[in-house]
Amino acid sequence: MVRFLSSMRFAFWVLLTFIAWFYVGAFIGLNDEYAIIIKEMSNYLILDWLLLKSAESPIVLGWFIILCLLGALLAVSFLFCSYYNLLKLAKKNNKKGSILLLFIHLMFVVVMALHLASMLFGYKYSNVSLSLNNEFQFENEYSVKLDSVVYVDDLEILKLKYKERRAYQTQDAVHYKEDIAFISLYKNGELLKKDQTTMLDPFEYGSLRLSISFFYMPKDSDNPGIKVVIMKNDLMELFFISYILCVLSILWFLGITWKRKH
Secondary structure (H helix, E strand, O other): OHHHHOOHHHHHHHHHHHHHHHHHHHHHOOOHHHHHHHHHHOOOOHHHHHHHOHHHOHHHHHHHHHHHHHHHHHHHHHHHHHHHHHHHHHHHHOOHHHHHHHHHHHHHHHHHHHHHHHHHOOEEEEEEEEOEOOEEEEOOOEEEEEEEEEOOOOHHHHHOOHHHHHHHOOOOOOOOOOOEEEEEEEEOOEEEEEEEEEOOEOEEEOOEEEEEEEEEOOOOOOOOEEEEEEEEOOOHHHHHHHHHHHHHHHHHHHHHHOOOOO
16 A cells, blocks of 8 residues: 555556546536636635535535545655655665655645645635725724725726626736725724735735735725735745745756756
């Protein structure tokens, strides 16, 4: 069993099934009802979605559970391969390539674990509507207020329905860097930070991040507002650092093992 779990064959078939299962999810998402549910998953931390919303769609829930099981099997494969194969190889020849390959496998498991943790811990508020001078309160002590908006594009676009508006929001038609929202963050009424933000440049305070999803036109108002995602996760920076280290180590490994054709 140990030999099988640490074998390349096991890893190959698990990885192939994992990729194929993503395509199954894409096929499920062709149905508008399921597409809305899958999109809604990104509006919650996964644990919150499982507790609050997953019962509404057994099919999406079943797909997600199987995806998690395949991810777990992939992690098991990497761990067994690292311990029973690559560690022995690294000790035996003590070459840079062998040690680096072991490091890549272990970093991949770390990235997967941190990605899972980032979906489970912290908090996330999605599709939050902020209109001019209105506040949104969260976590019983924080509040965020939209102070002003500089919107240089055609306001008529914001009055269209969502699908129609998406067709107009191309890189040439929308000035993402010039459409600016000015935000204030408070804690128990005390100002923590006041700054500007765009769709490409999130508002950040420590591990708290506020990202603009899109601009919209509130009812009975001539001033545009913003739809935002508010998220805090203390592990997110560690996840990105680990991800970058994993990518760099792969590039390094390719660099030292590349054989030029003569």
